[in-house]
Amino acid sequence: MSKQADLPVLRQDEACCAPMIREPLGEADAAEMSRTFKALSDPIRLRLLSLIASHEGGEACVCDLIGPFDVSQPTISHHLKVLREAGLVGSERRGTWVYYWVLPEALARLSTLLEAPGAPVKTST
Template identity: 90%
Template sequence: MSKQADLPLLGQDEACCAPMVREPLGEADAAELSRMFKALSDPIRLRLLSLIASHEGGEACVCDLTDPFDVSQPTISHHLKVLREAGLVGSERRGTWVYYWVLPEALGRLSALLETPGVPAKASA
């Protein structure tokens, strides 16, 4: 069973952070969100998050996450640890393997922060 199903999704009104266009970030929110963005700034970690999120059932075994990359298994494990410590993925050991799933509330926080409701898109000069 996917761990994603057990986690509540935050509605727009329940998100912790208002979009930046409505009010400035507080210090604590900025520190936490910057850890998430920093974790996602690495191409391997961004791809790992995408692979996990798109994996059948919403979770992936670490054994399924090593082949798409030209790096060692310990390197993949390091990147997964960074994603976990940033609060972007959850994990659970099952026997020999560790399974990972995306934490939807974390992605919701990032998405809510970047929303620009009611702000018309400006044409490029």
């Protein structure tokens, strides 16, 4: 059973932060979002998040996540711990293995923060 179905989905107006183009981030929101972006700044963690999100059923066993990487299982577990502590994934132990799923509210917060509907795109000259 996928844990995604059990989690509430936040509407855009319920997310933590208003888009940056509408108002500046407060100190607490900036600290929270900074932890999230720091967790995503590592290519392995970004790929892990993508693998989990795109895995059939919306969740993946740690045993399914080791193969695509040229690092040890303890290293993968460390990266998954960082994603979990940043609030990007949830996890549950089932027997020997731990299963992970992406937390939709975390993606909603990132999406809302970076949202720029109708904002003019400026390029550097």
